[in-house]
Amino acid sequence: SQQGEEDPQALSIQEGENATMNCSYKTSINNLQWYRQNSGRGLVHLILIRSNEREKHSGRLRVTLDTSKKSSSLLITASRAADTASYFCATDVRSGNTPLVFGKGTRLSVIA
Amino acid sequence: DAGITQSPRHKVTETGTPVTLRCHQTENHRYMYWYRQDPGHGLRLIHYSYGVKDTDKGEVSDGYSVSRSKTEDFLLTLESATSSQTSVYFCAISDRDYNSPLHFGNGTRLTVT
Numbered sequence: 001s002q003q004g005e006e007d008p009q010a011l012s013i014q015e016g017e018n019a020t021m022n023c024s025y026k027t028s029i030n031n032l033q034w035y036r037q038n039s040g041r042g043l044v045h046l047i048l049i050r051s052n053e054r055e056k057h058s059g060r061l062r063v064t065l066d067t068s069k070k071s072s073s074l075l076i077t078a079s080r081a082a083d084t085a086s087y088f089c090a091t092d093v094r095s096g097n098t099p100l101v102f103g104k105g106t107r108l109s110v111i112a
Numbered sequence: 113d114a115g116i117t118q119s120p121r122h123k124v125t126e127t128g129t130p131v132t133l134r135c136h137q138t139e140n141h142r143y144m145y146w147y148r149q150d151p152g153h154g155l156r157l158i159h160y161s162y163g164v165k166d167t168d169k170g171e172v173s174d175g176y177s178v179s180r181s182k183t184e185d186f187l188l189t190l191e192s193a194t195s196s197q198t199s200v201y202f203c204a205i206s207d208r209d210y211n212s213p214l215h216f217g218n219g220t221r222l223t224v225t
Contacts, residue, residue: 030211042116042202042216043155088154092211099145099170099210104154 004032004089004103012109019076021106023089024069030092032065032072033100037086046074046087081112115139118203118217126225131190133220135203137183143206144186145214146170146178148199155202161186193224 004025031050035043049056049065056063062075090100115138146158157170159178177189201220206212
């Protein structure tokens, strides 16, 4: 069953705009991770945020985590056409020693 | 890319035939995983391994088996392929534990006719 659920399913923006994607999850976690997938390729790890962190930055990426709401957001600032991809959140389950569970992803299209 | 190679990259097979997909890593990572990706379902875990000869089932393991006789190789076998197993299969690896970032291969596109 899906632990994380991304929202929206699809997002289309103009180059230079910011893109925000959200992830909600069901059970307590140790950490939450975001991945990017370009068409026809495997997923690439972007950023990991631990349950005791509220915000994390990596280049043009900003991730927030609200454990009280069981949600996370991924913000891509000043988007580029090359950011066109699908973005997935992945979570563990705090109470279990089990592999990551992925959401269904958000498809981002950045129009030049 | 991390040293992960999946083979074959594409395969078309007939219903009822056995199929084996291979994942080979050169990173010496302990953990290896097989996921399948289908439209509307995202990535779902099939099987995973936490060491040589140590494997366990994931969310969608029915119809699949795995083997890991060496650190670097993780094989996924469809004993008797069905059309519902048409999918893109991804292998992933991680080093320290299940919470570590995953490194993915580029996938195998399997079509069962």
